[in-house]
Amino acid sequence: MIKHVSLAVVKRLPRYYRNLLHLRKQGFLKVSSGKLAEVMDITASQVRQDFYAFGGFGQQGYGYDVDKLITNIANILGIDEKHRLIIIGAGNIGRALAGYQGFAKDNFEVIALFDINVNQPDIAGVPLLSMTELDDFVNNNEVDIAVITTQSKVAADIAHKIVSLKIKNIWNFAPVDLDVDEDVVVENISMSESLYVLSYKINQYKKSKDE
Amino acid sequence: MIKHVSLAVVKRLPRYYRNLLHLRKQGFLKVSSGKLAEVMDITASQVRQDFYAFGGFGQQGYGYDVDKLITNIANILGIDEKHRLIIIGAGNIGRALAGYQGFAKDNFEVIALFDINVNQPDIAGVPLLSMTELDDFVNNNEVDIAVITTQSKVAADIAHKIVSLKIKNIWNFAPVDLDVDEDVVVENISMSESLYVLSYKINQYKKSKDE
Numbered sequence: 001m002i003k004h005v006s007l008a009v010v011k012r013l014p015r016y017y018r019n020l021l022h023l024r025k026q027g028f029l030k031v032s033s034g035k036l037a038e039v040m041d042i043t044a045s046q047v048r049q050d051f052y053a054f055g056g057f058g059q060q061g062y063g064y065d066v067d068k069l070i071t072n073i074a075n076i077l078g079i080d081e082k083h084r085l086i087i088i089g090a091g092n093i094g095r096a097l098a099g100y101q102g103f104a105k106d107n108f109e110v111i112a113l114f115d116i117n118v119n120q121p122d123i124a125g126v127p128l129l130s131m132t133e134l135d136d137f138v139n140n141n142e143v144d145i146a147v148i149t150t151q152s153k154v155a156a157d158i159a160h161k162i163v164s165l166k167i168k169n170i171w172n173f174a175p176v177d178l179d180v181d182e183d184v185v186v187e188n189i190s191m192s193e194s195l196y197v198l199s200y201k202i203n204q205y206k207k208s209k210d211e
Numbered sequence: 212m213i214k215h216v217s218l219a220v221v222k223r224l225p226r227y228y229r230n231l232l233h234l235r236k237q238g239f240l241k242v243s244s245g246k247l248a249e250v251m252d253i254t255a256s257q258v259r260q261d262f263y264a265f266g267g268f269g270q271q272g273y274g275y276d277v278d279k280l281i282t283n284i285a286n287i288l289g290i291d292e293k294h295r296l297i298i299i300g301a302g303n304i305g306r307a308l309a310g311y312q313g314f315a316k317d318n319f320e321v322i323a324l325f326d327i328n329v330n331q332p333d334i335a336g337v338p339l340l341s342m343t344e345l346d347d348f349v350n351n352n353e354v355d356i357a358v359i360t361t362q363s364k365v366a367a368d369i370a371h372k373i374v375s376l377k378i379k380n381i382w383n384f385a386p387v388d389l390d391v392d393e394d395v396v397v398e399n400i401s402m403s404e405s406l407y408v409l410s411y412k413i414n415q416y417k418k419s420k421d422e
Contacts, residue, residue: 014407018386041388077407078414092310096303097402108406145409169413171406175229177252185416187409189402191308195319195382196225196288197218198356198398202380203289205396 005053012050015040017073020066030063079106085171086143088158089150090115090128093173097147098123108145112137138165145169152176216264223261226251228284231277241274290317296382297354299369300361301326301339304384308358309334319356323348349376356380363387 019039023031033051037044051064054076074080085103087094090113098113110126114137118130129137137143146162148155148170155174162170169185172178175192230250234242244262248255262275265287285291296314298305301324309324324339325348333339340348348354357373359366359381366385373381380396383389386403 010411011404011408013411014401014404015388017407018403019388039388076411076414078410078417079407081414083410083413092303092307096307099303100402102403103406106403106407108410144413168416169409171409177226177230177250183416185409185412187405187412189400189405190225191311191400192229192313192317193222193225194398194400195314196228196290196317197222198380198382198396199289199294199319200221200224200287201396201398202294202355203287203292205379205394206289 009050009053012040012042013073013077016050017070017077020070020073024066024070028066031066031069032063036064079108082107082109083144084142085110085145085147086137086167087113087147087149088115088131088134088162089148089173090117090120090123091149091151094147094149095123097149098126111141111143134161135165138167143167145171147171147173148178149173220261220264223251223253224284224288227261228281228288231281231284235277235281239277242277242280243274247275290319293318293320294355295353296321296356296358297348297378298324298358298360299326299342299345299373300359300384301328301331302360302362305358305360306334308360309337322352322354345372346376349378354378356382358382358384359389360384 016036019036020031023035023039028035033044033047036047040047054072071080085108087098087110090098094113094115098110103110113123113126113128114131114134115128116131118128120128122128144167146167146169148158148162150158152174155172155176156178159170159172159178159180163180163184168183170178170180170187172186172188173190175190177188178186180186227247230247231242234246234250244255244258247258251258265283282291296319298309298321301309305324305326309321314321321337324334324337325342325345326339327342329339329341331339355378357378357380359369359373361369363385366383366387367389370381370383370389370391374391374395379394381389381391381398383397383399384401386401388399389397391397
């Protein structure tokens, strides 16, 4: 049903999803491509193309059904199923993620936080465990995603460890390229890279002003 | 000198930069497009195209000069100049950023952290100030970038406030689309959107296995 979809389209889906939830909260039952385009700050034609790539979502002439769009996008994103996460690295980012209440509504559940140092304050509801307990924990619990929030220099070793424990999905916050098997799904999120892009944009803007 | 460059190329620059620093540390003075392609996990042809888009960086047949590449990419990214940051929102993410030691090497300096609640532990070296002090602080200090790490529901108001104080660059961690003037540079980084993309990839992988 779903055709080959470019990553650019996929990356817009979370924004569609977020904006559709917002529109539903505001009372919208139907939404036109024009309205969606407006809130997304893209063209209506782009909206129609995006939805077409995912198999239509139907009735474009009469507006799209908001509930149906939300259900379909949630299904495409896989957030209609539960994902159990462990976080490796209880530094600031690891702790921020472990304490983030917003995951639950999207079926992401943080079930444990690991660090070499467990003499730290607890995070509400999430056990802080020692790295020495990782093997046992993973063998005795269903873990869908491992989140790496360690320092860069140990991230590669952690990734190999995770893969050796048969966890196939990694969300990587360390600014390193992980070298893992092709059947391991990795999503990188790099704050420093985002900051560099901002800095680039500022630089370009300055140069355009100077010209 | 710099031609129009696509955002896809720009987004690879931080990775080039990071990998080049690493290669320099390992002792490389020159590097071929093939070697860079290998560490970047892209094709050598892509490397040459990317560098061509930025005006060449010279001597491709003999390998690129590592120092020169680093200097040029730093210049393009604007990280050879100092940027002063303030962070609005002293939650987990705001605190993580304020405490991150890695910014300094790229000329990013966090000069203050703001929150409505200042009855919180300090961050080493970064003053935690009340939101009521924001106007005075910005009027009396040079601020290049405001970082929004507040909850989504107040992020739009914070953005307007920032812009009214003549700060023109925003790094936004709140999962909302900020509606600001065109001359304001905004870079969004959304953890939940990154997690959705991971979830999408996992979902696709599962489906490909089921087929």
